[in-house]
Amino acid sequence: xxxxxxxxxxxxxxQSLMDEYDLFAPVQLAEGVSVYKKIDQPEEVDLSIAxxxxxxxxxxxxxxxxxxxxxxxxxxxxxxSTEEIKRNRILLGARPCDIQAFSLxxxxxxxxxxxxxxxxxxxxxxxxxxxxxxxxxSTCFCSSxxxxxxxxxxxxxxxxxxxxxxxxxxLTEKGMAFQKNKFLEEANEKEISMAKGIEGKATEKxxxxxxxxxxxxxxxxxxxxxYWDRVQEKCLGCRVCTYLCPTxxxxxxxxxxxxxxxxxxxxxxxxxxxxxxxxxxxxxPRPTNRERTRQRLMHKFNYFPRNFDRIACVGxxxxxxxxxxxxDIRQTIKEIQEGxxx
Amino acid sequence: MEVRSKAIQNSIRxxxxxxxxxxxxxxxxxxGEGTLPLRATPIFIRSPEEVDRLIWNSYCENNLATYLYxxxxxxxxxxxxxxxxxxxxxxxxxxxxxxDQLYLIGVPCQRMVDRRKVKKAVKGEILRVSEQxxxxxxxxxxxxxxxxxxxxxxxxxQVCIHRNPAKPDVLVGDPVEESSLVEVHPDVKEFEKxxxxxxxxxxxxxxxxxxxxxxCREACPMCYCxxxxxxxxxxxxxEKGLSPSDIDFYHIVRAYHxxxxxxxxxxxxxxxxxxxxxxxxxxxxxxxxxxxFGFETGVDPDAPPPLSTYExxxxxxxxx
Numbered sequence: 001x002x003x004x005x006x007x008x009x010x011x012x013x014x015q016s017l018m019d020e021y022d023l024f025a026p027v028q029l030a031e032g033v034s035v036y037k038k039i040d041q042p043e044e045v046d047l048s049i050a051x052x053x054x055x056x057x058x059x060x061x062x063x064x065x066x067x068x069x070x071x072x073x074x075x076x077x078x079x080x081s082t083e084e085i086k087r088n089r090i091l092l093g094a095r096p097c098d099i100q101a102f103s104l105x106x107x108x109x110x111x112x113x114x115x116x117x118x119x120x121x122x123x124x125x126x127x128x129x130x131x132x133x134x135x136x137x138s139t140c141f142c143s144s145x146x147x148x149x150x151x152x153x154x155x156x157x158x159x160x161x162x163x164x165x166x167x168x169x170x171l172t173e174k175g176m177a178f179q180k181n182k183f184l185e186e187a188n189e190k191e192i193s194m195a196k197g198i199e200g201k202a203t204e205k206x207x208x209x210x211x212x213x214x215x216x217x218x219x220x221x222x223x224x225x226x227y228w229d230r231v232q233e234k235c236l237g238c239r240v241c242t243y244l245c246p247t248x249x250x251x252x253x254x255x256x257x258x259x260x261x262x263x264x265x266x267x268x269x270x271x272x273x274x275x276x277x278x279x280x281x282x283x284x285p286r287p288t289n290r291e292r293t294r295q296r297l298m299h300k301f302n303y304f305p306r307n308f309d310r311i312a313c314v315g316x317x318x319x320x321x322x323x324x325x326x327x328d329i330r331q332t333i334k335e336i337q338e339g340x341x342x
Numbered sequence: 343m344e345v346r347s348k349a350i351q352n353s354i355r356x357x358x359x360x361x362x363x364x365x366x367x368x369x370x371x372x373x374g375e376g377t378l379p380l381r382a383t384p385i386f387i388r389s390p391e392e393v394d395r396l397i398w399n400s401y402c403e404n405n406l407a408t409y410l411y412x413x414x415x416x417x418x419x420x421x422x423x424x425x426x427x428x429x430x431x432x433x434x435x436x437x438x439x440x441x442d443q444l445y446l447i448g449v450p451c452q453r454m455v456d457r458r459k460v461k462k463a464v465k466g467e468i469l470r471v472s473e474q475x476x477x478x479x480x481x482x483x484x485x486x487x488x489x490x491x492x493x494x495x496x497x498x499x500q501v502c503i504h505r506n507p508a509k510p511d512v513l514v515g516d517p518v519e520e521s522s523l524v525e526v527h528p529d530v531k532e533f534e535k536x537x538x539x540x541x542x543x544x545x546x547x548x549x550x551x552x553x554x555x556x557x558c559r560e561a562c563p564m565c566y567c568x569x570x571x572x573x574x575x576x577x578x579x580x581e582k583g584l585s586p587s588d589i590d591f592y593h594i595v596r597a598y599h600x601x602x603x604x605x606x607x608x609x610x611x612x613x614x615x616x617x618x619x620x621x622x623x624x625x626x627x628x629x630x631x632x633x634x635f636g637f638e639t640g641v642d643p644d645a646p647p648p649l650s651t652y653e654x655x656x657x658x659x660x661x662x
Contacts, residue, residue, distance in 0.1 A: 029551050032462055033617045053615055054553065063553065064583030137467050139378065234384040236408065238557035240615050256581050267582045270555075275573050289412070324557050324613035325404065326376050326383035 001170040001179065004162075004187040013183040014042035017090050021127070024059050025092040026052045036091070047093045047161070050135060051316060055246035056098040057105065059091050060122045063243070063268045067118065067253070071261040083117050089126040093159070095133045096151035097142045097316040101246035102128075103154055107308040108249055118266075127174045130155030134198050136206045139317030141330060144210040147314055149202040160195040167195040210330050211337045212301075212311055218336055219302040223294075231297070231332060232289040234325040239270035241319035241327070242296065247312045250276070271295045297332065344399075344473045346515065350449055351398040353514035354421060357447050358393040361419045367445050371409055372421035373402040379471040379480075380457035384409065396421075400455040400473060403496070405429055405609040407563035410439055418444055423451040425498070427507035428605035428640025429563040435647055436603075438566065448510025450518045453499035458617060460494050463487065492523060498608030498621050501527045504641060529622035530629065545623075549593045550586065551616040558620055559596065561613035564603045571595060597623040602631045602649035605639050634658065 005013055017023050023039040026049045034052035036059055039045055054063075069080040102123070109119035133140075133149035142148055152158050156175035160167040167187055170176050178184065222228075242248040252269035256262055269276055272293070277286040286292050304312035313329070320328045358370040374385035374395050382401040386409075387393055398421075406420055407429040422430060427448060433439065455478065461468060466482040473479075478489045500523045507513065526534075533541060556572075559565040571579045572592050581588045597620075604624045611620045631637055635648035635658060648658075 030617060032458060033551060064585075135466075138469065230386075233386045233412075234409075236557065236560035236613070238560040238613070239555040240557050240613075243553055243555050244615060252582065254582055256583070265581075265583050267584075273556075273573075320378070322615040324561050324609075324615075326378070326381045328377040331377055 001176070002187045002192055003168045003170065003179075003184040004191055005159075005166045005168050005184055007165055009183040010166075011042045013181070014039070014045055014092075016181060016183060017092070018042065020088070021090045022087050023090050023092060024126075036094070045092065047131065047159075049093075050133060050137070051095055051098070051318065053244060053318070053322065055101065055244065055316070055318065056091060056094040057101060057246050057249070059089070059126065060102065060119050061105065061109070061249060061251075065118060065266050067264040067266055069261070069263045073260070083121060085121045085125040087125075089122065090129060091126055092129045093131050094128065095131060095316075096147055096149060096153075096155075097133075097140070097314040098246045099128060099130050099154040100142070100145075100147045100151060100314045101316075104247050104304075104308070104310060104312055104314070105249045107310075111308075127156045127177075128154060129157040129159060132158065132160040132195075132199060132202065134161055134202050136202055137317060137321075139320050139330075140206050141208075141210045141315035141317065143203070143206045143315070144208045144212055145311060145313055145315045149206050150199040160198060162191055162194055162198070165191070167191055210315070210333050212313075212333060215301045215311070215333065215336060216305040218339070219298060222336070223298075227335070228290045228294045232293040235272070235289050235293050235327060236325050237272055237274070237289055237292070238324065239268075239272055240322050240324065241329075242270040242272055243268055244318040244322055246314055246316055246318075247300070252276075271299070297336075301333070301336070344475070346452065347398050347400070347473075350515040351396065354396050354398055354447060354449070355393045357512055357514060358387055358396055358419060359390045361445060362387065362390045362393065366417065367419040368416040369413065370396070370419035370421070370447070371406050371413070372396045372419075372447070373398065373404075373406075376401065379468050380455070380460060398449065400452060400478075400491075401457065402449075403454045403457075403609070403612050405561070405563055405605075405607045407433060408561060408609065410444075410563065411566050414439065414443075416443075419447055420444060421447045421449065422507050422510065423449055423454075423607075424504040424507050425451070425502065425605045425607035426563075427510060428504060428638075429607060431508065431640035431643050432603050432605060432647070433563060433566075434643070436650075444511075446507065446510040446512075448507030448513045450507070450513065450515050451499075451502070451505040452518070453495045453502065453505065453523075455491065455494050456496045456499075460489065463489060463494070495523070496608050496612065497528050498606050498611070498625065500524045501625070502606070504638075508641065509643070526629075527621065527625040529619055530626050533622045533626060545593070546586065546590065548618045548620075549589050551618050552584075552589045552593065553616060554582070554584070554589065554592070555615065557613040557615065558610035558618075561609040562600075563609075564600060564605075565596075593620075593623070597627060600624050601627040602635070602637060602647050603639055604628055634660065 024036050025045040026034050027037050027044045028034045028046050034049045035054045036056050066082045071078045109116035136149045156172045158169040250269045251266045253266045278284045300312040361367045370387040373382040375397050376383045384404050405426045407426050464487050468480045470481040476491045478491050480487050503520050503522050506517045608621050637648045
């Protein structure tokens with residue numbers, strides 16, 4: 001079903017969402033720097049931001065999350081659960097690449113073998129309002145990875161920016177619940193065809209260009225390749241590419257304890273950090289950058305496809321855009337495919 | 343490409359070819375072409391046949407001295423700007439490499455262009471960039487804009503008065519005139535005007551965007567501890583999450599660990615994906631160290647580093 005939202009009604013529309021849901025949307029923190037966060041005031045929402053630095057995975061898998069709290073008073077001890085999500089949520093304005101990433105990390109947190117309560121509870125409680133990516137960048141390669149700037153899979157509702165208004169598509173049962181929202185009106189033919197035009201233009205801009213087919217097999221042969229020596233050279237060993245990646249999902253569990261109370265926390269972790277694989281004995285099976293950069297690429301393009309039949313990259317381009325040493329993953333993919341062994 | 347940069351680029355390649363052919367060095371660390379406009383990327387050249395991959399332009403913004411820790415087994419030819427040389431001198435004072443291990447290819451620096459500032463000056467994605475004299479031309483799908491280069495330089499470059507590398511093994515390009523474009527680092531200037539409360543709010547607003555990726559730490563040549571205090575779990579000095587007190591603690595300690603050691607290159611700030619301002623702190627500390635001890639990092643290789651030198655008869659009256 002296709003409706004429209006006049007931009008004049010944008011703020012009251014957001015307010016109507018916030019009356020019933022906790023709203024999460026892109027917010028600008030400084031000029032050119034933004035994140036998804038829980039909205040306190042509808043005016044904070046900024047949908048003009050194509051992709052915030054930090055991906056939308058944060059909504060289901062926060063960078064730092066309390067798993068439970070504990071306290072000891074005398075001989076009694078008390079544990080307080082933090083698992084329950086008390087209010088339904090909306091994620092607004094995520095682009096198709098970030099949304100496609102959910103379907104990948106679902107395999108890990110909500111897969112056949114294991115259910116991560118923290119992730120699943122948030123995922124279930126959330127309605128996703130995706131948004132067409134009308135100005136994809138030259139670093140975007142979503143269409144090479146089964147996505148696209150107007151890929152709707154995973155969205156419950158989908159917005160397309162028409163300038164004066166948004167075209168609002170209701171795509172799932174969760175989405176249909178918004179049919180009666182008083183700020184949404186029927187879209188006319190002209191608006192629908194305008195949206196098609198915008199979609200066509202953006203899709204044309206992101207043609208499949210990065211050769212990922214068969215990369216898993218290529219990597220099967222490359223575990224001991226000297227190529228990794230070259231890949232690792234300029235890597236500084238920071239965590240930018242992994243923290244800003246919509247599909248990276250590693251975490252570390254810590255206790256933050258005071259004398260008789262504390263909380264168990266899980267924080268994002270990164271395979272590029274030397275501590276990540278360091279064992280209690282002091283031995284580190286990934287002692288240098290070589291093993292660590294290899295791990296990052298192997299996980300995305302070999303282990304993940306082997307386990308779940310999908311490449312763990314959505315082509316959002318963040319790692320390429322934000323790497324302080326300007327490491328370009330597109331180039332690496334091409335080099336691997338061309339059979340670089342030097 | 344600007345004539346001067348082109349000439350420097352040729353000299354870097356020539357020198358690299360000579361160093362590698364004569365086996366004076368095992369590797370030359372310099373800059374290569376980026377895959378995006380406004381970017382260059384660190385490259386590691388190991389054979390004379392590869393030297394033509396080396397480039398020089400206004401986007402050679404990384405401080406390559408940060409890679410030295412990885413190359414302790416090799417003889418290294420390092421392409422350095424003035425600020426990078428100062429880091430090398432400071433590292434040498436801290437005995438971070440063997441005296442004959444390094445060959446410095448010094449470039450008198452034209453000051454580096456702030457790619458983010460350039461990006462913010464236009465609407466839409468920049469697809470091409472070129473430089474003519476003191477102008478930068480940026481082009482996108484439906485725009486073309488000419489910018490005045492001096493208005494788009496990194497803050498640390500605007501204030502720099504050590505653009506000529508001190509005592510490199512070879513200098514490529516004619517020395518530049520040593521004068522700053524602004525007297526005080528623009529962010530330090532703003533910071534100094536603030537009351538202590540305002541300073542704290544400003545600091546918290548900036549550090550509040552931190553995602554603890556540690557890009558600032560890794561980009562810095564002076565952050566070379568095998569185990570950083572933030573990573574230690576026994577004792578655990580600091581929690582690993584996003585509590586403001588932990589993040590603030592990290593940023594304060596990082597800045598203080600740099601006092602008397604920081605060359606002011608600005609690599610930390612440029613590495614930050616969240617565009618957190620960092621050099622207002624380190625540069626302010628640099629200013630204080632200069633005022634109190636008359637010391638500037640890496641300018642005089644023989645001057646004792648003030649914060650790691652102990653004498654019973656301390657030279658400074660105020661500290662006795």
